[in-house]
Amino acid sequence: MRERLVVTLVAMTVAMIVAFGAVLAYSTADLVRDQDHEAVAQAADLAAVAISGQVEEGATRSFLDGLTHPGQTITYVAADGTTTSTRTTPRHDNDVSATRPVQDGGGRVILTQDASVSSDRISDQMLPLVVLGLTLAALAGIIGWLMAARFARPFRRLAADATRIGEGHFDTPVHRSYIREAAELGAALRTAATQLEALVQRERELAVVASHELRTPLTALRLSLEDMTLWPEIPPAVADELHHSLAEVDRLGEVVTTLLEGDGGRLGEKTDLDLNDVAADAADRWSARARTEGRPLVLVASRPAVVRTVRAPVERIVDVLIENALAHGTGTVTVEIVTEGGQFRLRVSDEGVRGIEPGIVHASPDGSGSGLTEAATRAESLGGFIGVVDVPTTTVALVLAPARSAESGIDAQAGADVR
CATH class of the missing domain: 3.30.565.10 (Histidine kinase-like ATPase, C-terminal domain)
Incomplete structure (x- = not known):
């Protein structure tokens, strides 16, 4: 019972954590992507302004490198179609990109951020959630184990009491509990013990009565009949009838013995x-x-x-x-x-x-x-x-x-x- 309570509580907690974590994960991922799109757009605006002031000197690759952050690439396409870019790796469909026109000198600037940057930020945001979920699951397991042990204790005591009563100790004090189900079970167990004690007492009285009122007279009757068969004045026909009566007395004695053994068996397991x-x-x-x-x-x-x-x-x-x-x-x-x-x-x-x-x-x-x-x-x-x-x-x-x-x-x- 205790193990089932723990498993149930932990399973419910984990299910709620997973459901809540899934919703929060999707929300967090969307929020990070939106923030990245906004950041890339702002970076593209700043890069366009910076390149506009550098057109006369020339927007070199080293100049463009100074405008980027790790994971970002700037590509400047001049008015005459000349392209200068900091990218050394191929682009992916999931990359975040923004394009802005360059006011002075014409052309345009394209700022691209690798998708891995967003993925890393999402992972960083999800790590505390995973740690929190595992902590809550472990805490639920500990609390569940303690609560299950507390709830199961009265029932374990009642099981021990029932075992003692089943062995014939009908005066066993049945433990009481504040848990309603355990209290009802204890009351039923006390009632059953009282009824069983009365039943066993009646069986015990029957065994005693049978022993006193049946075995002793049967033994005396058998001894008398056996003694009569030895009398010399007894006719042979009467002696044969006495032997037949002895057999019937023995058969009745066996029946009494069987009844007493069966009655003793109901007092408990021999x-x-x-x-x-x-x-x-x-x-x-x-x-x-x-x-x-x-x-x-x-x-x-x-x-x-x-x-x-x-x-x-x-x-x-x-x-x-x-x-x-x-x-x-x-x-x-x-x-x-x-x-x-x-x-x-x-x-x-x-x-x-x-x-x-x-x-x-x-x-x-x-x-x-x-x-x-x-x-x-x-x-x-x-x-x-x-x-x-x-x-x-x-x-x-x-x-x-x-x-x-x-x-x-x-x-x-x-x-x-x-x-």
Whole structure:
């Protein structure tokens, strides 16, 4: 956009300069020619008077040379037809010429000025115009670049805001601008962010409800049916029907899993995400507040921990965990990633005494709640969970399955103790 504005402004300026310069060039050329014709006529009058007083002594070539200026030629034609001339080069059709009669002694004088003299004078007159035009074009380019940069800045900020919102950061503060178009675009972007956040929240609630209300009963039903098939008192026909029911339960479980994966996909674009990068970015965001409160924030490096998920909700969960540690904990805040039970656990701990019961932090199916409950809701919508580690100090972990792992791995571990 900035380049187009600059090109447009410079092109308009150059076009106006060219149009104005063309008219001025023609006017200047005509004015110079008129002045040359008038000057040649006056010079011819003076030469005729001078030659009239020199007729008796003879109008020699050296005398005629003294009456001319560079680029001029005088030709004296006496009454008897004798010609005396200073010209040593041939005449051209564009030469300026004037003829005057000589009063005493008869004859006539012809004064001619080379066309190159007029051309040189026109060039001298046009040079300042060309320099002025180039200066104005350069000035227009500089002004256009500055104005374009100023006008494009709000739109570049809005583009960055739109990118952040598209990544799932719906609480991104959209920049405001005094430019009406940018202000209208910003207002529309804020409205869209609000609507998208509501839509994603409903999808997240659906994922949590599906996880709580569908997967758990289906798992329990499958275990019961599988156990019944092992009873010795069950007739073979009933056992066959139970096996058929098990297949139907598995098929229904696959449908639920597909729906949940599709719902998770609408929360944003799933990518292979290294939790170490998320932790490092979060540490950068919260380091200033930690220093202000005199709380060291330590990031413990670990080997790559790649999960297949949406970045924005994970970042929000980590922000909640760090904010909770700074607000309610004491001492050093440590962010680390460990691998346990085939799962990655992003732990945020502080040196305060644990005041929360260890175990899984359950999500709120209706989307209510804040803090750890909100983080748990987001985690379960991604197929993971939030757990409080059973240690004396406060340690909360986000648990996610590695990339390309089955979602059932998280569910199997969700009932286990968080270590």
